[in-house]
Amino acid sequence: MSSQLIALLFDGLWETLVMVGISGGVGALFGIPLGVILILTDRGGILQNVSVNRVLGLVINAARSTPFIILMVAIIPFTRLVVGTSIGTAAAIVPLTIAAIPFIARLVETALREVPSGLIEAADAMGATPLQIVIKVLLPEALPGIVAGLTITLVSLIGYSAMAGAVGGGGLGDIGIRYGYQRFLPEVMGAVVLVLIVFVQGVQSLGDRLVRKLSHR
Amino acid sequence: MIELRTLTKRFAGASGSVEALRDVSLTVAQGEIFGVIGRSGAGKSTLIRCINLLERPTEGSVHVGGRDLTALSSADLRVARRDIGMIFQHFNLLSSRTVFDNVALPLELRGESRAAIKAKVEPLLDLVGLTDKADKYPAQLSGGQKQRVGIARALATDPKVLLCDEATSALDPETTEQILKLIKDIRDRLNLTVVLITHEMAVVKEIADRVAVMEQGRIIEQGETFEVFTQPKHATTRSFVADLIGFDLPPALQKRLSAQPAGNSHLWRILFTGPHADEPVIAELSRNLGLDLNILHGRIDEIQGRPFGVMVVQARGDEAKLLAAKSYLASRQLAVEELEDVVAIDRAAV
Numbered sequence: 128m129s130s131q132l133i134a135l136l137f138d139g140l141w142e143t144l145v146m147v148g149i150s151g152g153v154g155a156l157f158g159i160p161l162g163v164i165l166i167l168t169d170r171g172g173i174l175q176n177v178s179v180n181r182v183l184g185l186v187i188n189a190a191r192s193t194p195f196i197i198l199m200v201a202i203i204p205f206t207r208l209v210v211g212t213s214i215g216t217a218a219a220i221v222p223l224t225i226a227a228i229p230f231i232a233r234l235v236e237t238a239l240r241e242v243p244s245g246l247i248e249a250a251d252a253m254g255a256t257p258l259q260i261v262i263k264v265l266l267p268e269a270l271p272g273i274v275a276g277l278t279i280t281l282v283s284l285i286g287y288s289a290m291a292g293a294v295g296g297g298g299l300g301d302i303g304i305r306y307g308y309q310r311f312l313p314e315v316m317g318a319v320v321l322v323l324i325v326f327v328q329g330v331q332s333l334g335d336r337l338v339r340k341l342s343h344r
Numbered sequence: 345m346i347e348l349r350t351l352t353k354r355f356a357g358a359s360g361s362v363e364a365l366r367d368v369s370l371t372v373a374q375g376e377i378f379g380v381i382g383r384s385g386a387g388k389s390t391l392i393r394c395i396n397l398l399e400r401p402t403e404g405s406v407h408v409g410g411r412d413l414t415a416l417s418s419a420d421l422r423v424a425r426r427d428i429g430m431i432f433q434h435f436n437l438l439s440s441r442t443v444f445d446n447v448a449l450p451l452e453l454r455g456e457s458r459a460a461i462k463a464k465v466e467p468l469l470d471l472v473g474l475t476d477k478a479d480k481y482p483a484q485l486s487g488g489q490k491q492r493v494g495i496a497r498a499l500a501t502d503p504k505v506l507l508c509d510e511a512t513s514a515l516d517p518e519t520t521e522q523i524l525k526l527i528k529d530i531r532d533r534l535n536l537t538v539v540l541i542t543h544e545m546a547v548v549k550e551i552a553d554r555v556a557v558m559e560q561g562r563i564i565e566q567g568e569t570f571e572v573f574t575q576p577k578h579a580t581t582r583s584f585v586a587d588l589i590g591f592d593l594p595p596a597l598q599k600r601l602s603a604q605p606a607g608n609s610h611l612w613r614i615l616f617t618g619p620h621a622d623e624p625v626i627a628e629l630s631r632n633l634g635l636d637l638n639i640l641h642g643r644i645d646e647i648q649g650r651p652f653g654v655m656v657v658q659a660r661g662d663e664a665k666l667l668a669a670k671s672y673l674a675s676r677q678l679a680v681e682e683l684e685d686v687v688a689i690d691r692a693a694v
């Protein structure tokens with residue numbers, strides 16, 4: 128393997144890390160509260176509000192049903208507004224984040240649903256405010272599930288980030304397509320796939336280990 | 345301490361509304377252990393959850409410590425709830441928190457300092473005998489230990505009232521007894537007012553000072569535990585007592601008796617209650633009156649530490665002796681019921 132190729136792969140890995148890391152992080156920042164709101168406003172939730180719940184659910188479903196490649200192109204004006212450009216790694220992060228938010232929101236909702244309702248009732252009986260119930264009971268109890276969900280999100284984002292090449296986003300996937308596929312360099316393709324496998328494997332086992340550490344059930 | 349006034353609770357069900365509580369009123373005095381017993385679906389769970397307004401009654405009002413909880417704002421209600429501890433059938437402990445942190449939770453919610461929490465939690469863990477488990481997680485504890493954590497947590501805010509929602513139903517009989525003993529002990533020590541709901545007669549007879557029997561959302565009988573269960577007026581109450589001491593003849597015995605021809609023997613059911621319940625009356629009957637007594641079935645138990653039992657005997661002798669025996673039993677304040685009729689009806693049916 129030439130040193131040129133190694134340098135290329137390192138750059139790609141770095142760009143992928145940046146794209147996935149930032150979009151995953153910002154996605155969690157918005158997605159987790161949205162997941163919480165979904166649970167709280169659901170029928171039988173502690174802040175039941177069926178119309179808010181329904182509208183939010185609809186928006187989330189709409190965002191999740193848009194194919195990523197279309198989403199990326201469709202929101203170019205918004206991307207330009209946020210990062211000032213519609214090409215490059217930074218420009219790729221915006222649609223990745225937009226895709227991550229509803230994904231995380233649903234996974235967080237599922238994780239929160241696993242918290243036994245008796246715990247919420249117990250906190251309620253102690254005189255906890257809704258905010259205290261979220262912070263002291265719901266989130267800590269659902270944390271292992273949330274971490275597992277975030278792990279799935281990161282792995283999915285790695286897949287999505289391969290499409291970021293379409294807006295010049297760079298990253299491993301982009302290298303694979305441009306060098307490996309379009310220039311008929313199968314060894315580059317192979318190397319990219321290998322790095323991705325190791326990368327995803329690493330993320331998944333790190334996530335699994337964290338879940339095991341956090342879970343006391 | 346607790347006063348429920350004409351509570352009615354309706355739930356919207358699939359086929360119209362369902363009445364879980366119908367015009368329920370009861371008063372629980374300070375320092376009393378009040379039991380509510382009923383079969384599942386009788387409304388007892390809804391009743392106890394109305395006391396801290398986890399369930400809001402459709403009609404009626406709830407007064408705890410002289411305050412009408414139903415009239416409070418939600419912020420005031422949250423403060424009022426600190427005076428009402430609650431323990432649950434499935435413990436409802438946070439799996440992500442250690443034993444110590446579970447007990448600390450209500451104090452954290454109140455915004456206590458770390459030092460104040462430590463000063464409060466440690467004696468509580470000592471009280472329930474879990475000092476050495478402070479750093480364990482609930483998953484590492486047995487059912488009885490989990491309920492002890494639940495009790496310590498419920499007591500953390502120095503409540504005046506403790507609500508026990510089927511608190512021993514998930515525990516084995518031996519652990520149940522230990523937990524009940526602990527609750528009683530805590531009541532004696534802290535002068536707590538305790539309301540407990542259960543479907544187990546064994547729980548009520550063990551610790552309840554007074555009891556209410558519920559059926560179909562109504563309280564059908566209430567009073568001193570001993571009185572309610574030794575003189576049950578309602579069929580449901582009777583069936584709870586039967587769970588405990590077997591009021592009715594066992595089927596096999598009933599069958600055997602029905603097969604016997606009616607003779608000069610009498611079948612009596614003697615209820616052992618009152619001050620003479622622990623005297624050797626059967627021995628005296630046969631010795632002093634020369635009556636031929638055959639004990640067929642019987643059971644003596646205790647309700648609230650007072651002996652209570654039932655015995656079915658076959659008495660043979662002439663009329664004079666039988667009459668004398670009956671008046672002797674009456675003088676000992678023991679109720680006698682002729683069961684011959686019951687058997688005779690069966691006999692006719694055969």
